[in-house]
Amino acid sequence: MxxxxxxxxxxxxxxxxxxxxxxxxxxxxxxxxxxxxxxxxxxxxxxxxxxxxxxxxxxxxxxxxxxxxxxxxxxxxxxxxxxxxxxxxxxxxxxxxxxxxxxxxxxxxxxxxxxxxxxxxxxxxxxxxxxxxxxxxxATTDPEKVFDLRSKLDAADWYDDFEVELVAKVELDPKGTQAQLQAAIAPVADRLLKRYKAAQAAKAAAEAQKDESAAQAARDALEALILFKGDMGAFIRLYAFLSQIFGYGNTDIEKRFMFYKRLIPLLEFGRERDQVDLSKVTxxxxxxxxxxxxxxxxxxxxxxxxxxxxxxxxxxxxxxxxxxxxxxxxxxx
CATH class of the missing domain: 3.40.50 (Rossmann fold)
Known part of the structure; x- marks a missing residue:
């Protein structure tokens, strides 16, 4: 401007x-x-x-x-x-x-x-x-990495197969509605956002009480959630690339691709500015x-x-x- x-x-x-x-x-x-x-x-x-x-x-x-x-x-x-x-x-x-x-x-x-x-x-x-x-x-990209990422994300235990199936069912249903999709994905997002907010509160309380052990545990919880979101993004990018070349023949992989694509935009952890606004350095x-x-x-x-x-x-x-x-x-x- x-x-x-x-x-x-x-x-x-x-x-x-x-x-x-x-x-x-x-x-x-x-x-x-x-x-x-x-x-x-x-x-x-x-x-x-x-x-x-x-x-x-x-x-x-x-x-x-x-x-x-x-x-x-x-x-x-x-x-x-x-x-x-x-x-x-x-x-x-x-x-x-x-x-x-x-x-x-x-x-x-x-x-x-x-x-x-x-x-x-x-x-x-x-x-x-x-x-x-x-x-x-x-070098080549290993198609097995999709399965490794799936195992890593499943092991975090923030969702179950039923919730993945529910989102995929709405996505694949020609008569599926926006309300159905929101009802399917909202509980998972709400669970993750509440956990992040609780970890933030626990970190602030521990730091106020100078309890370093509790503060570190809270920081670890926050980092785990941020990495979980990053891993979902990595899965989406990797699957979108490799699925053009390899026929996985595994519908669970495709369903997770749909599930993660819907979940990631809802996870606005913290909402604080992540970095200094360098445009102000002139x-x-x-x-x-x-x-x-x-x-x-x-x-x-x-x-x-x-x-x-x-x-x-x-x-x-x-x-x-x-x-x-x-x-x-x-x-x-």
């Missing part, structure tokens, strides 16, 4: 015939920009939309610049795009997907142009070479310097192979304070 106001002011000052749109999801509250929360369809933000989808409006001749943060980095098929100005770190498949928004043919479009302020050219080339011509895995002064135009030759040198899905579900919680401190130091530097 602030970028858009600054760019619009500059365009007006220079009297350029350029139209600007800004795209983002949800609602943003920034009193420095506008007195009330706005969405991308707000009249004072994108007055020319008039209820239309931003993709359709951007195709019109009176719009030339589209400002985005995460929106439209992938899946945005607009052949008119011919230039991109990048001011955020991109890596791996994200770099390939984002920059490839320009790779669309259109009559009269004979040049594409990228001005990148932050990314290393070698890293961008490395990302593209991974998917250039042929993408290969450096430079008050900066300078720009031309580092040159760099040709990146995809047909030279070796390409990287993609890693398989290994050690799935073997994660552990990292020391949050140390990780965040490292991130802050890196950003400040």
């Amino acid at each position: 602030r970028w858009q106001k600054a760019i619009r002011a500059y365009i007006t000052k220079q009297n350029y015939p350029l139209g600007v749109l800004v795209a983002f999801s949800g609602e943003v509250e920034d009193l420095e920009s506008y007195p009330a929360p706005v969405t991308e369809t707000s009249k004072n933000l994108n007055p020319g939309l008039k209820g239309r989808d931003i993709r359709d409006a951007f195709a019109e001749p009176n719009y030339h610049l589209l400002l985005v943060a995460n929106e439209f980095k992938t899946g945005f098929d607009q052949p008119l795009l011919c230039a991109m100005y990048v001011d955020k770190k991109l890596g791996g498949i994200q770099a390939v997907q984002t920059l490839s928004r320009l790779n669309r043919a259109y009559p009269g479009k004979d040049t594409t142009y990228i001005l990148d302020f932050v990314n290393d050219a070698g890293e961008v080339l490395k990302a593209f070479k991974t998917y250039y011509e042929t993408a290969e895995l450096e 430079l008050t002064h900066h300078s720009l310097s031309n580092t040159g135009t760099l040709p990146l030759h995809l047909d030279q040198g070796d390409s990287q192979k993609l890693p398989p899905m290994n050690a799935t579900g073997s994660g552990s919680l990292q020391e949050k304070q140390k990780a965040l401190l490292e991130e802050i130091i890196q950003m400040v530097n």
